[in-house]
Amino acid sequence: MDLQDISLSEGQLLFAMPNQIFTPPHKADNLTYYKVIFDENTLALLPQQFSFLVNPLNTQKIRLNEAARQRVQKVFEILNQLLQTDKNQSDTEIILAYLNSLLAELNSAYFKNKEPANILNPNLSKFIEFKLAVEAHLTEQPSIHTIAEKLALTTNSLYRIVKEYSGVSPKNFFTSRLMIEAQRKLHYSNLSVKELAYELGFNDADYFSKFFKKCTGKSVTEFLENTQDLSGK
Secondary structure, three states, rough: OOOOOOOOOEEEEEEOOOOOOOOOOOOOOOOOOOOOOOHHHHOOOOOOOOHHHOOOOOOOOOEEOOHHHHHHHHHHHHHHHHHOHHHHHHHHHHHHHHHHHHHHHHHHHOOOOOOOOOOHHHHHHHHHHHHHHHHHHHHHHHOOHHHHHHHHOHHHHHHHHHHHOOOOOOOHHHHHHHHHHHHHHHHHHHOOOOHHHHHOOOOHHHHHHHHHHHHHHHOOHHHHHHHHHHHHH
């Protein structure tokens, strides 16, 4: 995921955010798993929102206990049947009901043992707002002070909350997210360095190139070569 190896064991689930660089596992006779992909239009039809989908705790693995694992597996089986076997007779309301049930299970498991208070914890809610603000204004590269004002927080309060949930400062969080976006665009598009720099809010392509190397440890050329090598394995 985003060029980092992730190991999963039985009873664990991996979820990916939009546009993440995802390489599926190598095929093996003893490897079986379910995969579901849905878009924002589908989520908008559900009766509730699920906080885990913005990954506030910065983990992409969800651990399910045995009871939850069995329930989730059963829902996957039913969804698979509805979407694959009976694709010509799909009942949208039933599919949405099972999808809502699945996401409710995953949302609960995501926060279990990590946020024992409820997910309406005010600090967690502010961190989720911060992540959404970063996503919405990523290429504008607003100052941390500007983001804090949008969230009705002081910069010190924002620093404390972001540090609590991500382990890094708001500035480092923003920079890391921006560089991940740069790597995704390099992976999925054929933009030139100059085009990519402007698309990410940099006015100077040379500065962007230096900034990219400083943050990732690789030049744009080295990154592309490494990505091609990984794709060829």
